[in-house]
Amino acid sequence: MKLCSSSWYRRLKMAISLRTTISFDNIIYLLHEPRDSASLAVWRVLFGLIILIDIPQERGMASISSRWSDPHRCNFPLFHFLAPLPVDWMYVVYLLMCLGALGLMFGFLYRLSCLTFLLTYWYVYLLDKSVWNNHSYLYGLLGLQFLFIDANRCWSVDGLIRPSIRNSHVPLWNYALIRFQIFIVYFIAGLKKLDKDWITGYSMDNLALNWIFDPFRLFLTNEQIDLYIVHIGGLMLDLMIGFLLYFDKTRPVAAFFCVSFHAMNSQMFQIGMFPYTMLVSILMFCYADWPRQLFKRLPQVCHIVLPLNTPLQCSKHCLYQESDSQQQLDSHQQPDEVISPIRKSHKQKRKSKEEVIIKRTNNETESTIYLKHRIIFGVLLAYSLTQVILPYSHFVTKGYNNWTNGLYGYSWDMMVHSWSSQHIKITFVDNKTGEVGYITPGVHLWEGASERWSAHGDMLKQYAMCLADHLKDHNIHNTQLYFDVWRSLNGRFQQRMWNPKVDIVAADWSPFNQSSFLMPLLSELSPWRIKFEEIEDSLDNHTTVVFVADFPGLHLENFVDPNLGNTSIQVLKGSVVVEITDYKENITLHEGGSIQVPSGKFHIVHTVSDEPSCYMYLTVNTTDVAIRKKFNDFKEIRNSNESSLSEFSSKELQIFKDLLEHEKLIEEYRNMTLFDRFRDFYETKFSLFASSFNSAFQAVHNIANSASFRH
Known part of the structure; x- marks a missing residue:
């Protein structure tokens, strides 16, 4: 019984001591400790x-x-x-x-x-x-x-x-705030990569083809590089690197991987100066006096151009402990080693010029916690909580969600979602006359604008309202606008993103409510991506494939480019009716059925099954195939007599010239x-x-x- 009482007493005493140690005042003192x-x-x-x-x-x-x-x-x-x-x-x-x-x-x-x-x-x-x-x-x-x-x-x-x-x-919080921000960027980016698409390697496709991965190709295939290096490696780096940067023993290893990671990113992606910003941020996890230590080790001649190394002064923004303030300052700052460019011998030559003098008077320093220190602590805490919560605020800002949750731009879901856009059609209806017309996607946007507006309900609504205002210039004052947007997320089927039967001008949108015109992601069809890879591997270099999924009762109106002389539709799942508008002909196709559609013509694919239909377009650019064949012939005979080039037209020769220039640029870039x-x-x-x-x-x-x- 005494043993139990003694054990309980020790635990209680330890708890009281721990509580005292981590009190708010001690945290405030810690955050305001002086640093170089x-x-x-x-x-x-x-x-x-x-x-x-x-x-x-x-x-x-x-x-x-x-x-x-x-x-x-x-x-x-x-x-x-x-x-x-x-x-x-x-x-x-x-x-x-x-x-x-x-x-x-x-x-x-x-x-x-x-x-x-x-x-x-x-x-x-x-x-x-x-x-x-x-x-x-x-x-x-x-x-x-x-x-x-x-x-x-x-x-x-x-x-x-x-x-x-x-x-x-x-004060120490100056460094702690920056370190926390960089840690959040890495760690939450890692948490976002715990997505199934990322872990299974579908988020980033074909990155292994980049020259930066050439060393890995000595012992890994491109598919293995994409999965293990890009996806799994990226996940582990983001999750762990923030922790590794905080500790002295692991910081060199973390710095090596950070430098490698961001150097590779700078070559693979067009993301401006972001990789260099993250490279520089590594320095913020080192000791606060590392620049002075570095300057100390440089030759004496370099000190002429280096920043002046004057003694450190105390700051009113820091808190200094009253009891052992000077001892604590020495242990944290080591001013005699930090400030002096060269350590002097024990003879102390020219001591008056090189010893460190730190000005400390009661008027210059503070050791008492005031309201301003508590306010700073409260602001830091609020900011930190905001940075943790905001990336997961999609349960509040539902209007900004689409197939993915989270506010775009500041969710730290970097590279987790890759998008491809296949088809955008904008239809307007004049309510007064009943006239139906079509608007070119991207009209009234600046020439360098991306298609991101088509993937977010808030921007789709803004664009619709802007187009409605512009239609008034054409005497169309009461209009309806319908958007048919086909996109693919992480290699899935191309499918509708927005309901094509909803007038976006009249539709309600709120940042706090889910967009009523958003179509659901057909996630149950995600396993088809394995089949996609098998089909793509079986095709030659001249054939392209587009995988499409559509909802029951809807249809896709499509136009085949005249250059695509060999285009066919093959049904993978469900049932469709293919309507050839010019021929007034309807063909019903079930799973496994296929049909060749004419080039230069419109056709409509109706989904008639009770479940979503899945089909694929197989296209061969016959014009490009013919040009490539002639181009190969041209390269074989271009060094022979000039008369042998007479079989090529002037238009073809110009195309060949452009192709040669393109090949030259690619070769120069590789070298x-x-x-x-x-x-x-x-x-x-x-x-x-x-x-x-x-x-x-x-x-x-x-x-x-x-x-x-x-x-």
């Missing part, structure tokens, strides 16, 4: 530089004139009251964004620069949902963090102007060295910079002279 600001300064400089490089291309500065010059174009803002400024003023917005990023990078008028960058960046970001992606959202979050952290306390212009903040401490790729990257960025800023300065000149950019 050197690593934060490097992060500030590199992030500012990355954003400056990113603005002309990924942020769209180079395409302002084509994107925002027409005020009558359809746009997709998050809030209806947001609208683009006149094109000249849009250039001013981007110039302010650049100036904000430049000020952030140099630490000049730091808070004002951060606020300028933040306001302009989020304005442009919220102005067009059709270009949202995860890393653009991440840049906005990091910009918000820079506004509140003390990243100008080291190696900044502000520090030169204001000696009171020069080379001073920053590019690392230096060539870097030069190509540099030349592209420089060209975008030059054109962007030339146009921006012209816009400023126009505003100053009350001229128009168009003129």
Whole structure:
């Protein structure tokens, strides 16, 4: 009995001690502990530089004139009251964004620069949902963090102007916030990859064909690379890398895999500066004084151009323990080793110039927790919870869900869902006259717009309302609009995404309710993807296949391009009726049945079975086959007499010339060295910079002279 009582007492004492240790006050003290600001300064400089490089291309500065010059174009803002400024003023917005990023990078008028960058960046970001992606959202979050952290306390212009903040401490929460954000990006991306499609290798297709995987082809097939390296490897990396970066012993291993992963991504995907941002973020998990330690190890001659290594000052934003403050500061900061560029011998030569003096007076430091510290803790906690909950907010924002859950752009579901669009048809009906007509998909959008609007109910509704307004210019004031959109998710059947019988203009849409016009994903047909692979492997290089599934009672109207001289339909499941409109002929097909459809003609495929029908189009581009055959003959005889080329027409010779140029470009790209790729990257960025800023300065000149950019 005594043993039990003693054991219970020890456990109670341990619990009380643990509770005391992890009290809110101790957490607040921990978050406000002083840390070296050197690593934060490097992060500030590199992030500012990355954003400056990113603005002309990924942020769209180079395409302002084509994107925002027409005020009558359809746009997709998050809030209806947001609208683009006149094109000249849009250039001013981007110039302010650049100036904000430049000020952030140099630490000049730091808070004002951060606020300028933040306001302009989020304005442009919220102005067009059709270009949202995860890393653009991440840049906005990091910009918000820079506004509140003390990243100008080291190696900044502000520090030169204001000696009171020069080379001073920053509270630990400055680092903890950034590390947490990067951890969330990796970890939630890993959780999202626990999707069945990702684990079974259907999310990313044919990535193994990229040259970056050449070393793996020595011992793995392309299918194995796609499954084990891309999918399983990507899943494990995202789930584990955030944890590995936090610990000293595992950080070198994590850094190796991070560098490899993002270097490969930079070559495989067109995702701007995101891989380089994530590469730089690795440094934030190292000790806060790593730049000083690095500078210490450089030759003495390098110290002339290195940032000044002045003593660390205490900061009013940090909390210093009263009892053993100096001892704790020494253990955390090691100022004599961190600050001094060269360790002196025991003779202490020139000691007055090189010993570290840390200014500590009662007026300069704080050791008591005040309301402001508790507010900071509360804001950090609220922000962290938001970042954890928001990617799973689809149960609230149901209107933004389609076949996948989650708000697009900031769900961290990077590369989990691959989409392909096969067919989009827009039909309008004039309610007054009964006239039926068709609208070209993408009309009244800027020329570089993607088809993402067709996959999200909110943007589909916005586009429908915009088209209805434009139809009024053609004296059609009361109209109905129907969208027939066929898409495939992760290699499934091409199927309808929206109900083609619902008038989108009249349909209700709310961010908190599921779109009433969304058709369900035929997920029960997902196992057919195994059969798809078998069929595709059995085809030659000239034959393409499209797998289609449709709902009972609906039909697909299709037109066969004249170049596709050999096109057939084969039923895989269910029953269909194929209507050849020009011939006024109907053919019923059941499972296993097939029919060849004429090229250059319309036909309609009606689903007449009680279950969804599944069929495939097999097409051979006979024109392309003939051209390729002649092209091979041309290459065999092109070095012979000129007269031997007389059998080819001038049009064919021009096609052959274009094909040869295309083959040459492919060969040159394959043979590019690392230096060539870097030069190509540099030349592209420089060209975008030059054109962007030339146009921006012209816009400023126009505003100053009350001229128009168009003129």
